Amino acid sequence: MSTKKSEKIQSRLRRKGHIRKHINGTAERPRLAVYRSLSHIYAQLIDDQSEKSIISVSDLSPDIKASIKKGTTKTDKSVMVGELIAKKAIEKKIINVVFDRGGFKYHGRIKALADAARKAGLEF
Numbered sequence: 001m002s003t004k005k006s007e008k009i010q011s012r013l014r015r016k017g018h019i020r021k022h023i024n025g026t027a028e029r030p031r032l033a034v035y036r037s038l039s040h041i042y043a044q045l046i047d048d049q050s051e052k053s054i055i056s057v058s059d060l061s062p063d064i065k066a067s068i069k070k071g072t073t074k075t076d077k078s079v080m081v082g083e084l085i086a087k088k089a090i091e092k093k094i095i096n097v098v099f100d101r102g103g104f105k106y107h108g109r110i111k112a113l114a115d116a117a118r119k120a121g122l123e124f
Contacts, residue, residue, distance in 0.1 A: 014103075015103035017103075019100065019101070024048050024098070025049075025097075026048070028096070029097060029098055030045040030046055030047050030054055030094060030097055030098070031046045031047075031099075031100050032045055032100060032117065032122070032124065033100045034099075034100065034101055034104070034114075035102055036104055036109055041058065041074070041078050041081055041109055041113060042056070042057075042059075042081075043058070043081050043082070043117075044056040044057075045094065054094070055085060055089060055092065057084045057088065058081060059077040061081075063084055064077065064080045064081060067080065075108065075109055075112045078109040078110075078112040078116070079113065079115075080116075081113055081116075082112065082120065083117070083119075085117060085122075086118075086119075086120030086122045087121075090120075090121050090122075096122075096124065097122055097124045098124060099114060101114075
C-alpha cells in the first residue's frame, strides 16, 4: 500500500473516531452507519446500547441486486440502498435515526444515500 493511500485511510479513521465520540445509537433512535468501498456501499441501523445491528442493506442485497441493470452508476446504487433501508426501518416502526457517515466526506454517494433515506421517510 502506498504511503499516500495509507495517509488517506488514516485521516478517514481519525475523522471517524472524532465523529463516533459524539454519535450514539439507541433502540428508539439507532445509528445509520454508512460504509463506502470503491465498488459497493453498505448501510446499517445499529443500536449501540445493546451492540446489535437492527437492519443492514447493501448494493449486494438480493432486493437491490435484482434491480441493478448494466450501466447503473454507483450513485444510483446508493440511492437504492438509501430507499431500501428507509423502507425496512419504517416497517420496524423506526423513523428517527442518527446519521454516521463513517469519516467519509458528505458528498457524492454518501449524500445520495442520505437524501434518498430522508425522501423515503427517515428523519435525521
